[in-house]
Amino acid sequence: MGIVADIERSLARQRARQRDDAVPELRTSTLTHVVWAPPRWLAKAQATLAGLHERHPARTIFLIPEQGRLDRVAASATVHDFAVGDGREVLSEVIEIRLRGRPAEHPASLVLPLLISDLPAYCRWRGEPPWDGSALEDIVGVCDRFVVDSAEWSRPERGYRRLMSLFDEIAVSDLAFRRTLGWRARLAELWPGIRRARELRVAGPQADAALLAGWLQSRLRREITLRSTRAARVERVTVDGLRVGRPAGGAPGGPELLSAELDVLARDRVSEAAVRTAARSASA
Amino acid sequence: VAESIGIERRAGFYESAGAIRDIFQNHMLQLLALIAMEPPTDFASDSVRNEKVKVLRALHTPGPKSVVRGQYGRGWVEGVEVPSYREEPGVAPDSSTDTYIAAKLYVDNWRWADTPFYLRAGKRLAKRETTIAIQFQRAPHPPFESMAEESLRPNVLLIHVQPDEGVSLAIGAKVPGAGMQIRTVHMDFLYGGSFRQGLPEAYERLILDAMLGDATLFTREDEVEEQWKLVDAIVGAWRRDTPVFPNYAAGTWGPAAADELLHRDGRSWRRH
Numbered sequence: 001m002g003i004v005a006d007i008e009r010s011l012a013r014q015r016a017r018q019r020d021d022a023v024p025e026l027r028t029s030t031l032t033h034v035v036w037a038p039p040r041w042l043a044k045a046q047a048t049l050a051g052l053h054e055r056h057p058a059r060t061i062f063l064i065p066e067q068g069r070l071d072r073v074a075a076s077a078t079v080h081d082f083a084v085g086d087g088r089e090v091l092s093e094v095i096e097i098r099l100r101g102r103p104a105e106h107p108a109s110l111v112l113p114l115l116i117s118d119l120p121a122y123c124r125w126r127g128e129p130p131w132d133g134s135a136l137e138d139i140v141g142v143c144d145r146f147v148v149d150s151a152e153w154s155r156p157e158r159g160y161r162r163l164m165s166l167f168d169e170i171a172v173s174d175l176a177f178r179r180t181l182g183w184r185a186r187l188a189e190l191w192p193g194i195r196r197a198r199e200l201r202v203a204g205p206q207a208d209a210a211l212l213a214g215w216l217q218s219r220l221r222r223e224i225t226l227r228s229t230r231a232a233r234v235e236r237v238t239v240d241g242l243r244v245g246r247p248a249g250g251a252p253g254g255p256e257l258l259s260a261e262l263d264v265l266a267r268d269r270v271s272e273a274a275v276r277t278a279a280r281s282a283s284a
Numbered sequence: 285v286a287e288s289i290g291i292e293r294r295a296g297f298y299e300s301a302g303a304i305r306d307i308f309q310n311h312m313l314q315l316l317a318l319i320a321m322e323p324p325t326d327f328a329s330d331s332v333r334n335e336k337v338k339v340l341r342a343l344h345t346p347g348p349k350s351v352v353r354g355q356y357g358r359g360w361v362e363g364v365e366v367p368s369y370r371e372e373p374g375v376a377p378d379s380s381t382d383t384y385i386a387a388k389l390y391v392d393n394w395r396w397a398d399t400p401f402y403l404r405a406g407k408r409l410a411k412r413e414t415t416i417a418i419q420f421q422r423a424p425h426p427p428f429e430s431m432a433e434e435s436l437r438p439n440v441l442l443i444h445v446q447p448d449e450g451v452s453l454a455i456g457a458k459v460p461g462a463g464m465q466i467r468t469v470h471m472d473f474l475y476g477g478s479f480r481q482g483l484p485e486a487y488e489r490l491i492l493d494a495m496l497g498d499a500t501l502f503t504r505e506d507e508v509e510e511q512w513k514l515v516d517a518i519v520g521a522w523r524r525d526t527p528v529f530p531n532y533a534a535g536t537w538g539p540a541a542a543d544e545l546l547h548r549d550g551r552s553w554r555r556h
Contacts, residue, residue: 002288002362004411008447012476030469073363102365109360109535113288113411118440118454118468118555263459265467 003097004113007077011093014079029093031262032115033060034123034143036107036135041126041152044254048124049094051255056262059093059116063107065135071101073110108138120144122262128153131162140170147261149175150207157210157282160275167272173261176207177215177271182247183237184215190239197239199225204234212237214278215270226281285312285405285414288361290534291383295374302382304353307405309515313340314503315445316401319416320391329500333507340510342392348521352541354384355527356408359534366408366534380527383407386542387518388549400549404542408534414445417554428456428466437468440554449483450474 033056037045042064049060066072075097082090097110115121123143129136140146146166150156156176166172187194200216202209209228216239217224233251237244252260285307291298298306314336321335345351357368369375369383384406391401418441426436442452452472459465475483484492493501503511531539537553546552 002364004288004362005447012448016476030467097363099363103360103363106360106363106365106535109410110363112535113362115555116470117415117442117452118437118470120467263465265465 003073003075004110007075007095007114010077011079011095014077015091029058029116029119030056031058031119032121033058033262034111034121034139035060035062036065036123036125036129036139037062038065038127045124045126048254048258051253052259052262055259057090057092059114060095061111061114062094062096063111064096064098065104066098066100068100071103072098073100073103074098075110105134106138107135108142111139112142115142120265122147124148124258126152128159129162131159140166143170145171145173145261145264147173147175147258149257150211151176151179151205153207156207157278160210160279160282164272164276164279167267171265171267172272172275173264173268174207174211174271174275175257175261176205177211177274178257178260179251180208180212180215180234182249182251183212183234183244186244186247187212187216187237187239190242190244193242194239195220196222197224199227199240201236201238202226202228202234203231203236204228205232206230208234210278210282211274214274214276214281217281218270218273218277285315286409286411286537287405287407288409288412288535290356290366290408291369291372291375293373295372298383299375299379299381302353303385303405303407304382304515304518308385308387308403309511310503312403312405313343313511313514314507315414315416316343316389316391316403317507319418319443320396320401322395327500329498329502332500333504337504337507337510338393339391340507340514342396343389343510343514344392345387345389345514345518348518350388350545351518351521352384352386352539352545353382353522353527354386354406354532354539354542355379355381355529356383356406356532356534357530359408359536361408361410361535368530368534369407370530380529382522382527384409384532384538384542386538386545388545389514402546402551402553404538404553406532406538410535410537412447415554416443416445417441418443428464436466444474448474448476450476 035045045062075095077093077095080092080094082092095114099107121143122145123139124147129148148163150159153159163172197216197220200213202212206228209226213224213226317336317339320339324331324335355369359366369381370377370379386402386404389401389403420439422438428436436456439456440454442454444450444452450473452470454468454470456466457469459467490501531541543553
């Protein structure tokens with residue numbers, strides 16, 4: 001028996017145990033959620049997942065590439081149950097696979113047999129993907145949507161060009177773009193006054209600022225100069241000296257951001273245009 | 285019928301059999317017959333086998349282009365690098381034995397005329413799984429199509445033969461909320477989840493039936509002959525050319541030609 005059979009058997013055993021508590025159980029999955037999480041990202045990825053279960057019952061597969069030359073694959077699987085009201089419970093399956101050596105370059109061989117049939121597979125890639133590595137190519141080949149947060153990259157503007165090259169292979173989401181939604185709505189309210197905007201100033205993360213500018217340029221179809229200052233989150237936006245009102249409500253957290261992307265199935269052409277424009281501006 | 289294992293030291297047998305004789309000729313054609321047969325008048329062995337043989341007599345493949353053969357090359361299965369078929373102990377380095385077969389078949393009778401049956405089986409595929417998928421016809425006018433973000437998929441009844449025996453219905457459900465999004469969801473019934481007693485091993489049941497004299501699950505001579513007629517016709521066509529092997533990497537879902545077989549009909553293999 002291989003590692004996949006061990007995982008499936010362990011999950012089946014735990015599901016059977018969960019049934020014994022006589023609480024009606026919904027084994028409902030809407031997707032397979034693959035998370036590429038190097039050890040330094042793992043705790044954050046697990047925290048995000050904890051906030052996702054109820055809205056997106058899924059089979060989650062954590063792929064954890066570890067340092068080391070010797071080939072090694074180790075896996076564990078757990079079933080979590082979550083009360084969803086009316087005395088019902090939803091079961092979510094979480095599989096953790098630690099990969100060392102060459103198996104870390106061939107993750108699809110473990111993901112493919114664990115995907116839930118017919119359902120979409122989303123990959124949340126933590127940190128910056130190794131653009132030329134076979135692990136990325138492998139994952140792109142077996143998933144339907146690739147979710148990154150370019151704010152996690154050391155030089156986002158350099159990564160956008162590589163991200164663009166995936167657009168025709170897989171639907172792509174950037175959480176940094178999703179984070180700017182409130183500010184984009186505020187900017188859109190300034191129409192038609194911003195029709196001939198020339199300069200955008202953003203105090204915020206480099207990625208958020210670049211994508212906000214990329215979005216505005218691609219929507220207005222005109223060159224706009226971006227001047228940004230670093231901040232942990234977007235705090236201030238001005239267009240041609242005019243301060244843009246702060247969006248209502250607080251900034252969405254990690255689970256909310258990811259959850260919103262997991263609702264999207266098709267390609268996001270607006271987001272793609274923003275990334276393309278950000279990449280072009282960076283190389284100009 | 286997908287297997288993730290290789291030939292497991294059975295090179296002597298496998299080199300002369302290939303996937304078509306090892307699995308297609310018997311297991312797959314029997315599953316097809318069970319799915320396509322009319323309900324028997326009772327559950328007596330001859331009543332069941334009479335219905336199966338009618339299906340097998342009506343079987344045909346529309347031509348050599350409707351059958352794809354393959355042989356695995358090196359690849360990765362469950363995180364382990366595995367050799368190509370030709371590198372397995374006891375296999376000829378230039379072997380042209382098929383480790384994969386995909387075929388489009390028709391059952392020429394009143395019920396199934398013009399309904400394609402797509403079969404595929406292979407060694408060293410991505411996972412071990414035997415499933416029968418019955419895809420329902422598209423509704424004549426699907427009102428949601430223009431609103432669905434992904435192309436609206438037909439509903440599918442799935443009969444899981446192994447490893448988790450059961451039945452699922454894959455249906456398009458509206459995603460809750462104000463917008464109109466349709467997403468495929470599953471309703472699952474698994475034997476292991478609904479019954480406490482374990483299922484008997486396949487041979488356990490057959491040996492018991494043999495002792496009881498119940499031949500229902502055994503293939504009758506005329507069924508076997510009909511199955512071989514189809515297989516001989518396919519193998520005869522294969523003898524006329526030399527395949528370019530290997531043509532799929534271990535750990536994948538088979539050769540690209542098998543995907544093209546369905547794409548030509550505007551379809552695709554079920555996603556696993």
